[in-house]
Amino acid sequence: VDQEDLYLELPPVPPEFEGTAAWGHGYKKGRSGKYVAHMKRNIYGLVQAGRVWQQHLMGWLKNTLGARIYMNDRCAFEWSFTYENDDGQTITERLIGTVHVDDVLLSVQGERVRAEFMRILKADFAVTGCENEDDEATEFTGIEIRRNWQRKTITLHQTKFASRLLEKHDLAGARLESMPYKTKRDDLGPWEGEAVSEAGHFEYMSLIGDLVWLCKTRLDIAWRTSDLSRFSNRPGPPHFAAAQHVLRYLKGSPDAGLTYHGSDEVLLQSYDHRNKINLATDADFDHTGIRPCVSDVAAFLNGAAIAWKVRRQTTRSSNSTEAEVKACSPGVELIRALTDLYGEMMHQAHGMVRTMIDSTGGKSLIDSGMDAKASAPITRAQFAVEEATEQGLLWLDLVPGKENPADLCTKNVGNIGEFQAKNGVLCGSEPHLYETGTVREILRGANISLQAFKKKKKKKEEKKVPRARAL
DSSP, X not given: OOOSOOEEOXXXXXXXXXXXXXXXXXXXXBTTSSOOEXXXXXXXXXXXXXXXXXXXXXXIIIIIIOOEEOSSXXXXXXXXXXXXXXXXXXXXXXXXXXXXXXXXXXXXXXXXXXXXXXXXXXXXXXXXXXSSTTSOOOEETTEEEEEETTTXXXXXXXXXXXXXXXXXXXXXXXXXXXXXXXXXXXXXXXXXXXXXXXXXXXXXXXXXXXXXXXXXXXXXXHXXXXXXXXXXXXXXXXXXXXXXHHHHHHHHOTXXXXXXXXXXXXXXXXXXXXXXXXXXXXXXXXXXXXXXXXXXXXXXETTEEEEEEEEEOSSOOSSHHHHHHHHHHHHHXXXXXXXXXXXXXXXXXXXXXXXXXXXXXXXXXXXXXXXXXXXXXXXXHHHHHHHHHHTTSEEEEEOOGGGXXXXXXXXXXXXXXXXXXXXXXXXXXXXXXXXXXXXXXXHHHHHHHHHHHHHHHHHHHHXXXXXXXXX
């Protein structure tokens, strides 16, 4: 405990347990007696318990284990173990761990570092949940892990939770839907009719909470879930129908998730983007002027999204260019955080991040750096993106709207084929890196530079040969 004068009121003792030895001397009547409990350890439920546990664990990682806790994510750490093998060679193996309360997930470079870490951990903590330490992780904080060694893929999914959700709402005979919303755009509005019952209201809020939890690995329902959550205060029949539509869509693909790739076939497509972050940004401009625009930014790594933000803009936009520039601003914040964390994990700086945007006006406004009366409301967002490009953090690449995967999280896509293609890029089931003319030009320039370097190096080597022979 972090304080010695912490006391707790005893719980009420049921009549059938009064006077039993299980409660010990002086505690026979529980709350109705004259005693209170003197707290010697923090327990779940105390306000400060989580903070005290975090301080204790961080102190153990740094002082006892000697690990390095990442500055950009205090719940991630790194540790190295050095030993000599049978041949007398000095080997150093690396371990990266991530912590969620008292659940730890490890990525190890070898078996020796894992075994040594577990030995030190078990000396101070009771370890549960890994009876066989040689087994690989299959679940972490409710997210399931599926591997395909032949295809070199790892998929994060929530099949168990999705199945329980479908059973809870009894969709045994329901038809399947190919999209989480109707093909024709159906903008939901506030319900002005008679309010639903308290039980119905609770059921709707419970369903939205379940869908939000499922969005951890399902970007395909992220926008619709965000849209439905706006009406949690007063839902009506249209909102219930739209939520049921999402469930019928999930019924057709309960085991979908985020698939990350390690094969050259995927990571060398177009150009080498192995362990390289890409960003896509988009905004949905409401031409009626009634609703705020929706922004989405999604960061990709090795074939699928690793971080994303879907939110409504806090200010109104007068045109689509303004909305697109506003959408880029949270992308800059996301990339700064991810590239800093990348540098700590990979021990090297990340290069400029390719940022896909489908707005010609937005890209021109940022690239030119020109201020105009029309851009006055977005000066702060525009300056943030301009500064990021000048600092070499990212560069904007203009892509067609049909090739921008972030478009999936800002509105309902009207074409099933387009929805499936963009969903495949977001979730990694059908990864495809769109190659623009700018990308081809960069690749052509890189090849020319490489060929020129090889020719220059060859000439230097040819000049050195006669001198060597003469000597």
